[in-house]
Amino acid sequence: MNGKTVVKIKNLMKQYGTGGTLTTVLKGVSLEICAGDFIAVMGPSGSGKTTLLNLLSTIDRPTQGSVIVDGRDVAKLSNKELSKLRRDTIGFVFQDYNLLDTMTLQDNIALPLSLNGVSSGICMEKTMELGRMFGLSEHFSKYPWQLSGGQKQRGAVCRALITEPKILFADEPTGALDSRSTRELLECLKRVNDSGQATILMVTHDAYSASYAKDVWLLNDGQMQCRLSAGASRREFYDRIADMQTSVGGDVPCA
Amino acid sequence: MRMITLAMQNVKSSFQNYLAVILSMSFTILILLNFQNVVHSDIFDGLGGANAEYIGVLIQVISVVLCCFMFFFLWYAENVFLTKRKKEMGVYVFMGLTNQNIGMLFLIETVLNGVFALLLGIVSGIVTTHLFQMILLAVSDIAVEISFRFSPAPILITAGIYSVMYLLFAVKGYISIVRSSVLDMVSASRKKEAVIQNRFLLLLKTVFGLGILSVGYYMAVKEGGQEVMGNVLAAVVLVIIGIYLLFGGALPALLLGLAKQKRILYRHERNLWVNQLIFQMKKNYRTYAMTCVLLLCSVTALATGFAMKSRYAGMVHFRNTYTFQFLSNQKELDRVVRPLIEQDNSIAYASEISVLTLDASLFETRFTYGNYALLPWSQVKALAEGVGLEFDFAPPEDDEILKASHMYMLSLITDHSAERVVIDGKTYRQTADTNVPYLGYFQELMSFYIVNDAEYERLLPYGQEWHAYNYRIADLEQLAASADKLKAAVSHTKENDTAMAVVDPESSDIAWIKVLYTICIFMFLVFVLAGGSIVFMKLYNDALEEKERYQILRKIGVSEKTLKKSIVCELFMMYAMPFSVMLPSAYFSVHALEKMMDTNLMPIYAGSVGVILAILLLFYWRSVSAYVKHTGVEEAGRSFCK
Ligand SMILES: Nc1ncnc2c1ncn2[C@@H]1O[C@H](COP(=O)(O)OP(=O)(O)O)[C@@H](O)[C@H]1O
Ligand SMILES: [Mg+2]
Numbered sequence: 001m002n003g004k005t006v007v008k009i010k011n012l013m014k015q016y017g018t019g020g021t022l023t024t025v026l027k028g029v030s031l032e033i034c035a036g037d038f039i040a041v042m043g044p045s046g047s048g049k050t051t052l053l054n055l056l057s058t059i060d061r062p063t064q065g066s067v068i069v070d071g072r073d074v075a076k077l078s079n080k081e082l083s084k085l086r087r088d089t090i091g092f093v094f095q096d097y098n099l100l101d102t103m104t105l106q107d108n109i110a111l112p113l114s115l116n117g118v119s120s121g122i123c124m125e126k127t128m129e130l131g132r133m134f135g136l137s138e139h140f141s142k143y144p145w146q147l148s149g150g151q152k153q154r155g156a157v158c159r160a161l162i163t164e165p166k167i168l169f170a171d172e173p174t175g176a177l178d179s180r181s182t183r184e185l186l187e188c189l190k191r192v193n194d195s196g197q198a199t200i201l202m203v204t205h206d207a208y209s210a211s212y213a214k215d216v217w218l219l220n221d222g223q224m225q226c227r228l229s230a231g232a233s234r235r236e237f238y239d240r241i242a243d244m245q246t247s248v249g250g251d252v253p254c255a
Numbered sequence: 256m257r258m259i260t261l262a263m264q265n266v267k268s269s270f271q272n273y274l275a276v277i278l279s280m281s282f283t284i285l286i287l288l289n290f291q292n293v294v295h296s297d298i299f300d301g302l303g304g305a306n307a308e309y310i311g312v313l314i315q316v317i318s319v320v321l322c323c324f325m326f327f328f329l330w331y332a333e334n335v336f337l338t339k340r341k342k343e344m345g346v347y348v349f350m351g352l353t354n355q356n357i358g359m360l361f362l363i364e365t366v367l368n369g370v371f372a373l374l375l376g377i378v379s380g381i382v383t384t385h386l387f388q389m390i391l392l393a394v395s396d397i398a399v400e401i402s403f404r405f406s407p408a409p410i411l412i413t414a415g416i417y418s419v420m421y422l423l424f425a426v427k428g429y430i431s432i433v434r435s436s437v438l439d440m441v442s443a444s445r446k447k448e449a450v451i452q453n454r455f456l457l458l459l460k461t462v463f464g465l466g467i468l469s470v471g472y473y474m475a476v477k478e479g480g481q482e483v484m485g486n487v488l489a490a491v492v493l494v495i496i497g498i499y500l501l502f503g504g505a506l507p508a509l510l511l512g513l514a515k516q517k518r519i520l521y522r523h524e525r526n527l528w529v530n531q532l533i534f535q536m537k538k539n540y541r542t543y544a545m546t547c548v549l550l551l552c553s554v555t556a557l558a559t560g561f562a563m564k565s566r567y568a569g570m571v572h573f574r575n576t577y578t579f580q581f582l583s584n585q586k587e588l589d590r591v592v593r594p595l596i597e598q599d600n601s602i603a604y605a606s607e608i609s610v611l612t613l614d615a616s617l618f619e620t621r622f623t624y625g626n627y628a629l630l631p632w633s634q635v636k637a638l639a640e641g642v643g644l645e646f647d648f649a650p651p652e653d654d655e656i657l658k659a660s661h662m663y664m665l666s667l668i669t670d671h672s673a674e675r676v677v678i679d680g681k682t683y684r685q686t687a688d689t690n691v692p693y694l695g696y697f698q699e700l701m702s703f704y705i706v707n708d709a710e711y712e713r714l715l716p717y718g719q720e721w722h723a724y725n726y727r728i729a730d731l732e733q734l735a736a737s738a739d740k741l742k743a744a745v746s747h748t749k750e751n752d753t754a755m756a757v758v759d760p761e762s763s764d765i766a767w768i769k770v771l772y773t774i775c776i777f778m779f780l781v782f783v784l785a786g787g788s789i790v791f792m793k794l795y796n797d798a799l800e801e802k803e804r805y806q807i808l809r810k811i812g813v814s815e816k817t818l819k820k821s822i823v824c825e826l827f828m829m830y831a832m833p834f835s836v837m838l839p840s841a842y843f844s845v846h847a848l849e850k851m852m853d854t855n856l857m858p859i860y861a862g863s864v865g866v867i868l869a870i871l872l873l874f875y876w877r878s879v880s881a882y883v884k885h886t887g888v889e890e891a892g893r894s895f896c897k
Binding site: 080083087091092102103111117119120121 | 514517519521523526530531533810813814
């Protein structure tokens, strides 16, 4: 908890369906994300990680509970204000990259900023800067289908970061990548987080990916079951995360 | 039958979505039915043999053109249905349906939609036939009684043509579904579609496109003699090829160049829509080129119609210069004829002139005519002054000659400068070709050349001299009274040989031109509507395919407003590109017509461009709302409100 609170949720509940098919996916989740955090949310498939992320990023609305982003209660915002909030304070990265195949990598990265009415000169400078940081400069004029998965995902991260969002949400960003691309991407994320350029909330089911974060939270059965903080080395952190994962299966509370 | 029920449900639920497409299809049926009905009716029989025959052929030709349109329309419509069905195939595959099942489902749905469009088209067609015939006759200015009779033949023919085409495409869709792989269906992703284009090819297309188009424009307006027909045909082919190359080359090259200029690209919503545009152009440039050609056709059709109308009026006016005309070997015929006319009519004006007819074998001219005659310059001048016609030609030199021709519908020869006329071995330089009706209707029957008086005297021994007497009465309604008396007075003996012509303003062997004029206006509308609806349907189809991309944009936080703005710009370009390429092309086409038909058509050009603009704006407006809806931009916005 090093900085100002960026996102805060309290007692979040989410149900899908109606009547007989009603399923409660989140059963009262509370958490707080502060500037400079790098949080990994883990949990088995179907545990509601994506649902949680959608609520946090205001794409979806909770059945109950409040979501406060950048000091503002999402429930009280008009559609327009919500759009603006999403545009200015939140960045997204998805498992399947979601780059537009109609434009080059550079145009993809520049897209959010150029659509915000920022001068084209600044857009260009920023794409160059991010491109250098993520090792993508020489691929700028390529189209998504000419890039590897890792390059695409790094591009997607650049696109999310170009508007300098207060928080970056990533839903299984390494889910479709091989181990080398995974490492490269995570190193990049760690670097931007360490340099104070991004606050990150990443959803993953993979302990290796989670070990790059500063904090790891475990979501299970619709509740936040426990959390771990990084220690001396990543290796040691990874072991602890792996232990936690196995222990959850047996319903043992966190150490 | 589970399939049928499912198909019915699908048709019901997607009816709103397909409404625009179904309406377009029924509209083509309506039009074809109306034309077929005219073919099978006898409304033009009253115009007399040749006229009715010409009109019949004309309307058959138009029917063929309409069938071609219908073909393209149904093709696009079927594509819309197919795209939509393919998008949803994943769901059905998971439901356990086989490709054949899904294909069958598509076939049933498509047939249901088609039958609905057919019924709608036929019913609205029957309802509008009477109106259509009335408009056709009213605009053509033809007075014929029309009775409301309807034979089954046009309905059967129209329904037959439509059904065959429609089923053809439906079966094509079925095959395409059956053949598609499960992977395609589930992922439905088209990520492999290359936006990158071969630079060299693009450059080549650009250079050739611009070159061919310029040559086409040049050919269209190039003055010439007999080769003009060839030039015009070449121009048509070159301009069409040029337009295709322009849409496949120069325009994408321009857009790609723009996309490289990041300083320009990263402003407003351009980054989004310019890139989208490049992608769509690569995929669909043929459609847009075709639309451009259709718009070009529409302007040309309208200009042709108006030129014909004005020429027709000119021809009627030309022919009606005089009411009674005589060609006689008698010098004093006027003394006999004039009193006869004046018994029942007053003479508005009259003229007299000597005519030297010469045997055709003495003449060598570019075109060979049946009857040749010479007029002495001084007498023509006197005649013109007496009747009040324009005549500002200086007396020809001994080796010069003037031609007095009649008005043609269109003259292919636009360059008369180097014309030569040879009479009995002597070559004359033709200095002018006038179509002032000095001799009225006679000018349609004979080729008159004006020479100076000395030449006329010199050539007298070669032929026979006649005297032409021309009278125009004040009240054309009273024509019949004098005509009978005059006919009795002319004789055909060797000593007194007189030929007479009565020009009746009512009877015209060229009345079919008036129908042609109406049809031209009609074709103008058909072409514009066809062009507009093709772009509309294409965009409609694109919207269905673009849905995913817009979902991504929404996901990364792009606001609905921004997306709408981008769509507004992108679709604007989709309509603006064919329109703006059409503008210069149509200008040259109209200009070429202007020359051939000697009519001022620039107001028509401006007017038709205005009408096209208005119609396209309407289509554009509809496209934007349909696009916003079908890409889910608006829906997404609404769901957040909840
Ligand atoms: N739109 C929805 N309607 C109904 N159920 C949903 C919807 N989205 C997710 N779910 C259900 O919610 C649960 C959690 O889904 P999700 O958040 O995607 O899990 P995770 O991302 O952790 O794998 C799943 O059981 C899923 O079936
Ligand atoms: Mg998930």
